[in-house]
Amino acid sequence: MDIILLGPPGAGKGTQAQRLVAHRGMVQLSTGDMLRAAVKAGTPVGIKAKAVMDAGELVSDAIVSALVGENLDAATGKGAIFDGYPRTKAQAEALELLLAERGRALSYVIELVVDEDALVERITGRFTCAVCGAGYHDRFKRPEVEGTCDVCGSHEFKRRPDDNEETVRTRMTEYRAKTAPILPFYEAKGLVRQVDGMKTPEEVADSIDAILDS
DSSP, X not given: OEEEEEOOTTSSHHHHHHHHHHHHOOEEEEHHHHHXXXXXXXOHHHHXXXXXXXXXXXXXXXXXXXHHHHHHHHTTTSOEEEESOOOSHHHHHHHHHHHHHTTOOEEEXXXXXXXXXXXXXXXXXXXXETTTOOEEETXXXXXXXXXXXXXXXXXXXXXXXXXXXXXXXXXXXXXXXXXXXXXXXXXXXXXXXXXXXXXXXXXXXXHHHHHHTO
């Protein structure tokens, strides 16, 4: 079973993808991760991509599609979760071809629907222990003893510099612009299913399981 997970930054795609990998033995195909791995391994596609990136240019649809094809070949017998791909209608059409060539097809496109203002609060309130990496939140998960990490007892905390409202809203605008062309493409094929991404991770996981088991 091959699926696409859609949702803006902070919607919980990574959390749900990791769960599907752990519980269902699926393979997460994230274009960013695949690109870094291909460049590091020096694969034919990785060498091409590195040359493009070193020149300060954007990696083409053709290179990204070749990268996806390479990783699909390595995922024979396992369901794939596409994360960050496709981003354009051209990429969506290329993915159809890549899957068909391997006797595969998309089962679902699962969109995590979120409330933008609530998502901004969710992201901008995040902070972590600077020593052990334990996660906290200004509103939803304060340390039990203020200023002390529950896990390791450290008093040092940090926030990601891009977890600010302006950056988060910019990323959401970019997401909407990028997904606008591909949602109608998949809606016309009857593949899109929506899940309330504002529920707890466990409830979101149950909703996704219900779709995949239907």
